[in-house]
Amino acid sequence: MIEAQGLTKRYGDLVAVDDVSFSISPGEVVGFLGPNGAGKTTTMRILTGFLPPTDGTALIAGHDIFREPLAARAAIGYLPESPPLYPEMDVRGYLAYVACLKNVPRRQRREAVARAIERCGLRDVHRRVIGALSKGFRQRVGLAQAIVHDPPVLILDEPTVGLDPIQIREIRSLIAELAGPRQAESPHTVILSTHILPEVEAICRRVMLIHQGRKVLDAPLADLIRDGRSLEEIFARHTAREAEAPAAEAAS
Amino acid sequence: MRHTWPVASRELRSLFVSPVAYAVLTLFAVLAGFFFLSAILQFNEYSFRLQQFQLFDRLRELNLNDHVIAPFFDVMSVVLLFLIPGITMGLFAAEKANGTQELLLTSPLTLWELVIGKFLAAALFVTLLVALVALFPGLLFVYGDPELGKTGAGLLGLLLVGLAYAAIGAFASSVTQSQLVAFFLAFVLLLVLWMLSFLADLGAAGGSFGAGTGIGDFLRWLSTSEHFGNLVRGLVDTADLAYFAVVVGTFLLLAKAAVESVRWR
Numbered sequence: 001m002i003e004a005q006g007l008t009k010r011y012g013d014l015v016a017v018d019d020v021s022f023s024i025s026p027g028e029v030v031g032f033l034g035p036n037g038a039g040k041t042t043t044m045r046i047l048t049g050f051l052p053p054t055d056g057t058a059l060i061a062g063h064d065i066f067r068e069p070l071a072a073r074a075a076i077g078y079l080p081e082s083p084p085l086y087p088e089m090d091v092r093g094y095l096a097y098v099a100c101l102k103n104v105p106r107r108q109r110r111e112a113v114a115r116a117i118e119r120c121g122l123r124d125v126h127r128r129v130i131g132a133l134s135k136g137f138r139q140r141v142g143l144a145q146a147i148v149h150d151p152p153v154l155i156l157d158e159p160t161v162g163l164d165p166i167q168i169r170e171i172r173s174l175i176a177e178l179a180g181p182r183q184a185e186s187p188h189t190v191i192l193s194t195h196i197l198p199e200v201e202a203i204c205r206r207v208m209l210i211h212q213g214r215k216v217l218d219a220p221l222a223d224l225i226r227d228g229r230s231l232e233e234i235f236a237r238h239t240a241r242e243a244e245a246p247a248a249e250a251a252s
Numbered sequence: 253m254r255h256t257w258p259v260a261s262r263e264l265r266s267l268f269v270s271p272v273a274y275a276v277l278t279l280f281a282v283l284a285g286f287f288f289l290s291a292i293l294q295f296n297e298y299s300f301r302l303q304q305f306q307l308f309d310r311l312r313e314l315n316l317n318d319h320v321i322a323p324f325f326d327v328m329s330v331v332l333l334f335l336i337p338g339i340t341m342g343l344f345a346a347e348k349a350n351g352t353q354e355l356l357l358t359s360p361l362t363l364w365e366l367v368i369g370k371f372l373a374a375a376l377f378v379t380l381l382v383a384l385v386a387l388f389p390g391l392l393f394v395y396g397d398p399e400l401g402k403t404g405a406g407l408l409g410l411l412l413v414g415l416a417y418a419a420i421g422a423f424a425s426s427v428t429q430s431q432l433v434a435f436f437l438a439f440v441l442l443l444v445l446w447m448l449s450f451l452a453d454l455g456a457a458g459g460s461f462g463a464g465t466g467i468g469d470f471l472r473w474l475s476t477s478e479h480f481g482n483l484v485r486g487l488v489d490t491a492d493l494a495y496f497a498v499v500v501g502t503f504l505l506l507a508k509a510a511v512e513s514v515r516w517r
Contacts, residue, residue: 048358052515074360084355086262088269100258101359145355 001026001153001189002047006056009042009213016042018213019056024206026152027187029179031204031221033195035239039213040193041081044157047191048078061152074103077151081158083142087131091122091141094130095148102149112148120144120174136167140174147178147188154178154190160199168199176203197231207231211239255361259369263343264376272342273377276335280381283331288388291324316398321389322484325406328385329413329480332378333446336414337438339377340421341431343370344511348429357514367508371422371500378414385410402486409483412496413476417442419503426510442476449475 002024009017017039024030034040045051047058049069058065063072086094095113104112117126120140125133130141139159146154159175160168179190192204200207200221207224209217216238224234267273298319302311347353356366389403417438424438425431452471472478476499479492 045354050354050358050515070360070362073358076358078354078358080351080354082351084350084352086266086350086352088266089262093265097258097262098355098359101255101356101361103360 001028001061002191003059004043004047004056005058007043007046007053007058008055009039009046009051010054015213017046017053020210020213020215021056022208022215022218024189024191026189028206029190029204030192030206030208031200032191032193032208032210033197033200033235034193034210035195038210038239040210041157043210044078044155044191044193048076048155049073074149075152077146077149077154079142079146079154079156079159081161083138083145085130085138085141085145088129090129091126091133091144092117094141095144098145099148102151104149112150115150116144116148119147119178121170136163136170139163139167139171143171143174143178152189154188156190156192158194159192160194160196168196172199172202179203197235201225201231209235209238253365253368255365256369256372259361259366260372260376263370263373266346267339267342267373267377270342272338276338277381277384280331280335281384284328284385284388287327287331288324291320295320316392316396317402317486320392321398321403321406324388325385325410325484326481329410329477330446332381332410332414332417333442334439335381336374336378336417337421337424337435337442340374340418340425340438341434342425343374343422344426344507345429345431345434349431353511353514357511363508363512367422367426367504367511371419371504371507374418374422375415378418379411382407382411382414399486405486405488406484408488409480409492412483412493413480416476416496416499416503419500419507420445423503423507423510426507445474445476447475447477448472449478 004022007017007020032040046053049065060072061075065072095116099109099112120143122140160171206220299314386407392398420441421438425434428434448471452468479495482492
């Protein structure tokens with residue numbers, strides 16, 4: 001469903017993403033881990049077509065992000081780190097606008113909006129102005145925005161950041177639910193970026209760890225925690241080793 | 253272009269839930285009323301004087317178009333110069349500040365659909381403003397007999413000037429995420445463009461500045477007030493129409509490049 005080949009993003013001398021390749025099959029739910037500044041957001045922005053990679057390319061649902069950018073973008077539901085909301089619009093109007101931007105045919109738009117409102121638990125607030133909603137509800141609207149066109153691929157960038165524990169639990173179970181079957185009867189393929197490890201254990205079946213722009217780990221979650229190690233240990237080990245390696249070289 | 257209208261209508265709706273649209277409309281209506289009234293009073297006073305001094309030749313030349321409508325349109329074009337940046341400042345800057353730019357650039361819509369949609373919203377608002385202006389000469393048609401063609405040409409001029417200003421304002425909004433910066437950048441650009449013909453006249457009077465090199469002519473050609481002046485005098489020339497088309501096209505192209513530039517970094 002997602003094929004990334006040698007994705008690289010350079011900003012001058014800084015390499016934000018360094019030769020990252022992966023393949024995600026339909027229905028997989030992948031936890032995309034890494035410390036802050038590891039290149040998670042940049043990778044997601046490349047996949048969603050917001051930024052072009054310096055090198056490499058990606059296929060989204062069979063569409064190349066360079067050759068068929070519009071088709072590739074139509075196949076993605078994307079929740080950026082800060083949900084892209086218009087504070088002056090009401091929830092329903094906003095979702096209808098997004099549905100239109102995402103090429104949902106006019107006749108199916110009402111139904112698509114109603115379904116997104118239902119799935120994200122927004123029924124009580126669908127006439128409210130977004131600017132007047134609490135942070136948890138805004139995050140829900142952000143999720144509703146990502147699924148309104150029932151895309152095969154969902155890319156969620158730190159969806160629970162800045163929420164209180166109850167809201168985190170709600171959003172998390174919502175994502176777990178969304179990772180299930182879609183309208184079109186095939187499940188969503190989900191990439192979820194986070195640095196909250198329990199979140200990964202709760203939702204994801206596969207873990208991809210990125211550190212200093214490089215992919216350092218890519219394995220099924222079950223394999224990783226089989227021998228009793230915690231995800232936290234694994235995370236610490238992989239991010240630490242990479243950081244110390246250049247120092248060790250310099251010393252020898 | 254199927255996303256153009258949704259983008260434009262969303263923009264207009266946002267404009268009308270914010271106080272900006274109403275502030276601009278109110279200010280515009282008040283200023284238009286004031287300047288129209290003052291043009292009429294001046295006209296009255298002038299015609300009264302001419303009668304008093306029995307200058308019948310001059311009195312015969314006196315007409316509503318040249319002495320009321322043209323000066324009124326002239327001053328309204330200056331009012332537009334102040335107010336249109338207020339309408340356009342949020343077009344792109346607000347999207348960046350909101351983070352909604354990320355939604356737009358990851359949605360399956362082309363940059364032209366976005367830029368033209370935004371411009372269309374501003375253009376419709378400008379049309380509303382020009383329609384407001386048209387009401388005042390409309391009154392003159394009830395109580396007097398101004399020339400329809402000349403008045404129409406003047407209104408067309410005002411509309412074209414407004415559209416050019418909107419395109420320039422859209423560009424200013426596309427290069428920053430601060431609406432305040434967008435406002436002042438647009439305002440300065442418009443002011444410079446408007447004053448270029450005065451600069452050229454200054455050169456002509458002094459004789460030294462760009463004399464004989466055609467620079468003066470070029471500056472005059474660049475200036476919006478020059479082309480607007482022709483239309484207000486009732487002169488509809490394709491050269492002037494082309495000028496406005498070039499200005500709108502150029503600045504929309506620049507705006508598109510500026511929106512796209514987030515991808516270059």
